[in-house]
Amino acid sequence: MKTRFIVSGAKSACLMDAAHIIRSGGLVVFPTETVYGLGGDATNAESAKKIYAAKGRPSDNPLIIHIDRPESAEPYAVTNEYYYRLAEKFMPGPLTVILPRKDTIPKETAGGLDTVAVRCPSHPIAHAFIEACGVPVAAPSANLSGKPSPTNAADVLADMDGRVDMIIDGGDSEIGLESTIVKLDGDCGILLRPGAVTVDALRCVLREVKVDPAVTGSLPADAHPLSPGMKYRHYSPDTPLVLLDGNDSDVLEFMKKTSDDAILICFDDEAAVLAGHRIIPVGSREDLSEEAHRLFSALRMADRMGAKVIYGHLPKKNGIGLALYNRMIRAAAHTVRKV
Ligand code: AMP
Ligand code: MG
Secondary structure, three states, X not given: OOOEEEOOOOOHHHHHXXXXXXXXXXXXXXXXXXXXXXXXXOOOHHHHHHHHHHHOOOOOOOOEEEOOOHHHHOOOEOOOHHHHHHHHHHOOOOEEEEEEEOOOOOOOOOOOOOEEEEXXXXXXXXXXXXXXXXXXXXXXXXXXXXXXXXXXHHHHHHHHOOOOOEEXXXXXXXXXXXXXXXXXXXXXXXXXXXXXXXXXHHHOOOOOEEEOXXXXXXXXXXXXXXXXHHHOOOOOOOOOEEEEEOOHHHHXXXXXXXXXXXXXXXXXXXXXXXXXXXXXXXXXXXXXXXXXXXXXXXXXXXXHHOOOEEEEEOOOOOOOHHHHHXXXXXXXXXXXXXX
16 A cells, blocks of 8 residues: 655645545544644544554554544543533543443444543544544554554655555644543543543542552463553564663762663763763753653663663653653563662
8 A cells, every 4th residue: 555644634625535535444643742643533433443453453442433533432432421521621631431332333443342532632634534524533553563653754655655645744742651541430430541641630520549459560371451452562672672670870979880782771961971871861850841742752762772682661650650661661561679
């Protein structure tokens, strides 16, 4: 398949072409504020099958449906008061809500589940594109299954060239980590995937928010987690990643003693001390949003640089740190070294 690459993504003629591709059963990669999405018509079972094939994704790992405004969920999901309370505070934005599924969404899109994941992105290109489609857009992250999600068009192209009909370039993703996923249960919620909308923020709307054990723990091989994606290897660079657990000065001492075989994902203020080593700085330690913004492209860059091992800090679990912890611990296949 020849992939059309659109640089000036916001031009309306291009978005009309992109919407036409979706309605004809094709696939379009589009930018969002979290990561790039690999979109198809969520109401078309054949489109869902094409998405799974393009990613090499197991078909029991359900897709999130993307809508232009919160009310657009009505034909596809059984909404309730708490969905709209969450929507009022966090939509459009990086929050996905799991609701009971209506039959307008085929079971192929939902990985066979009787629920459906709904999200309303805030990125202007994503919004205009979804609105032009006139159908909800099913979209997982636009990476090959298991790889770090793409946060810029070059990383999309590396995985998806020849696998999709069109790629719309919208520059660097603002947030850089996938959306927060919460499953509603009355006036309470279960956090299935942490993201930029934090647990504390959700607790301002919901009476209680439990964190699913799969968010921080490792799962036995035969587990059936609430979010099927949690059981798959994900976010992984090809090079083994090892997370260093210790206070900042001990981690820095360890990093200083590593050889040329290692790539070090470090904070900006460590770069000078680590001069001569192969480093990828990911921002200041006070600004975890910056680390989130840069993490996935750093993991992909580390692979391109080539090394025997990548070392990084084990993130703390507060605020957006919980999302960083969740992505990094899985990218590292739970390999943690005490220092
Ligand atoms: P991605 O599409 O790559 O952002 O991954 C979507 C994530 O949402 C996966 O981990 C899925 O397992 C999860 N997900 C999608 N739909 C549902 C659902 N109905 N119930 C629980 N988790 C879901
Ligand atoms: Mg993904």
